Amino acid sequence: MxxxxxxxxxxxxxxxxxxxxxxxxxxxxxxxxxxxxxxxxxxxxxxxxxxxxxxxxxxxxxxxxxxxxxxxxxxxxxxxxxxxxxxxxxxxxxxxxxxxxxxxxxxxxxxxxxxxxxxxxxxxxxxxxxxAPVLAQYCLSTPKPPECVVVVDTGYSFTHIFPICNGRPVWKAVRRIDVGGKLITNHLKEIISFRQWNMMDETFLINTVKESCCYISTKFQEDQEACSTPNNDIVQDYVLPDIGLGIKGHVRQRNDGSQPRLDEQVLVMNNERFTVTETLFNPSDIGIEQAGIPEAIVQAVGACDPNLQGLFYNNIIVIGGNARIAGFKSRLDIELRALIPVEYDLSVVIPERPxxxxxxxxxxxxxxxxxxxxxxxxxxxxxxxxxxxxxxxxxx
Structure with missing residues (x-):
């Protein structure tokens, strides 16, 4: 040793x-x-x-x-x-x-x-x-990692679907999606710059806006229709920081009774809140002809031993910064349940700090x-x- x-x-x-x-x-x-x-x-x-x-x-x-x-x-x-x-x-x-x-x-x-x-x-x-996925299999509170586990690592550059059996990666089954936090932030910069303020040089700021305002919709079509109506519940105001006055950027709720300052600059976040994150589940929306995360998980598990596929679906761990986006687990649960055989148990776990x-x-x-x-x-x-x-x- x-x-x-x-x-x-x-x-x-x-x-x-x-x-x-x-x-x-x-x-x-x-x-x-x-x-x-x-x-x-x-x-x-x-x-x-x-x-x-x-x-x-x-x-x-x-x-x-x-x-x-x-x-x-x-x-x-x-x-x-x-x-x-x-x-x-x-x-x-x-x-x-x-x-x-x-x-x-x-x-x-x-x-x-x-x-x-x-x-x-x-x-x-x-x-x-x-x-990172190999280490992440040890992140659960159990003494030993599961025999079969799928680690979904959705980070800055890519999203990887990583099946692991008895501690060793099943390399033939690993799948990669060319969507990560960087692409989502850049996509949001382009949308905001086209619709409101020029933010193409504000990477740090827009990343903060993304983390503060964006979510993953479990009813995309309904939310999209709601955004076209005035005074809907989805729209948010993000007050831009003012370094001279010592004001940090923050979300201002429209119904909290507060009065906006005349000199403050505001980003109005409407359907941008959920359309930019939709690329994790439907990359083809922005021209990336690849499967979304649920389909990629099914492809990865399908490339493993058929006798072990039920164990893999019962032990899915999602890590990476994108897993912190609100609604991620609910959306993944819904779409995976519709794709996998009904006799398989499904368990998706996102650690407290993915x-x-x-x-x-x-x-x-x-x-x-x-x-x-x-x-x-x-x-x-x-x-x-x-x-x-x-x-x-x-x-x-």
């Missing part, structure tokens, strides 16, 4: 947010933007410094990820340097084991670059690289199954002796 360092740092390296913290120390969890921006008073800000900035209007973030993969390792190193610094996580790499997530279907050259950065530039004592479920799963795995975790890690000494080959073999 590999002898690990006393501290284990779990780092879910998402394309939009990084979730990082130490196993055994739940309070150490840090969620930070995986990007950099140029501050308006000079200098470059990384990760947690971005969220501490009061004025993000007109700011264009630089991301190390493009279409779900790391393409700028210099920027990713700078972001990690900030997170590992004494001011943030206070990580001493040569005394720490790193558990790191990588994208599904990660390219070999990117995975190799990752291994080199971890060992040769940061010098971690030991290290394991996994995918955006950090992979981090929680990684912590649970490292804490509750230390021997199994240790066997999957590569130490610095092993890497020095065998190079990349040992990583490819042990992380496969």
């Amino acid at each position: 590999v002898t690990l360092a006393t501290k284990t740092l779990v780092l879910d390296n998402g394309a939009y947010n990084i979730k990082a913290g130490y196993a055994g120390r739940a309070e150490s969890l840090l969620c930070a933007r995986n990007c950099s921006i140029r501050g308006k008073v000079g200098g470059v800000l990384y990760a947690d410094q971005v969220d501490s900035t009061s004025d993000l209007s007109g700011v264009t973030p630089r991301l190390p990820f493009e279409r779900g993969y790391v393409v700028n390792w210099q920027l990713q190193r700078d972001i990690w340097n900030r997170l590992f610094s004494p001011d943030v996580l206070n990580c001493i790499p040569d005394e720490t084991t790193l558990l790191l997530t990588q994208p599904c279907f990660n390219l070999p050259v990117i995975a190799q670059s990752c291994d080199e950065v971890v060992f040769e530039e940061f010098g971690f004592a030991s290290y394991h690289r996994s995918t 955006d950090v479920a992979s981090w929680q799963g990684g912590v649970h795995w490292a804490e509750q199954f230390p021997e199994e975790f240790g066997q999957k890690c590569v130490t610095k000494a092993e890497y020095a002796e065998h190079g990349i080959n040992i990583c490819n073999k042990r992380f496969r």
Whole structure:
């Protein structure tokens, strides 16, 4: 068995947010933007410094990820340097084991670059690289993950349907949908810019609007018809932030009796609230000829052993930032129930914090199954002796 360092740092390296913290120390969890921006008073800000900035209007973030993969390792190193610094996580790499997530279907050259950065530039004592869905199977409160589970990871760049049997991915059954949080935000920017205010340079603001106002409709046609009537219950006003007056952006209910200020700027959110998120269930609405999430789940389970398909439908876990959108579980339950055989039980679970479920799963795995975790890690000494080959073999 590999002898690990006393501290284990779990780092879910998402394309939009990084979730990082130490196993055994739940309070150490840090969620930070995986990007950099140029501050308006000079200098470059990384990760947690971005969220501490009061004025993000007109700011264009630089991301190390493009279409779900790391393409700028210099920027990713700078972001990690900030997170590992004494001011943030206070990580001493040569005394720490790193558990790191990588994208599904990660390219070999990117995975190799990752291994080199971890060992040769940061010098971690030991290290394991996994995918977010594989770690997420451990996020439930049960001592061991289910024998058969489908993890639906709907994140920033893609949505993956990930069947796992006895802890191992069923790779032939994995499905990908080219719809994620980034596409939804960009789609909302275009609609708002066409109908109301020019918001094409306001990525951070529109992402906040999306998280505050949008939902997934369980009766799309009825909601669409309701939006065409005046004074309907769906329309909301989003008051734009005013940095000069110290006013943050917020939703203002139309029936709360409050009087709008004459100088405030307001986004009127009507059918945009649910039409932009509909792309998760019907990508063809915006020209992406792919199945929506319910159909993709059926396709993925259908590619698995027929004798196990009932077990897969009974253990569906949804993770990722898009799972926080109101109405997600209800819509998925309704559409899946209509698609799967009536004799199968259906159970869809969304963790309390689906955006950090992979981090929680990684912590649970490292804490509750230390021997199994240790066997999957590569130490610095092993890497020095065998190079990349040992990583490819042990992380496969």
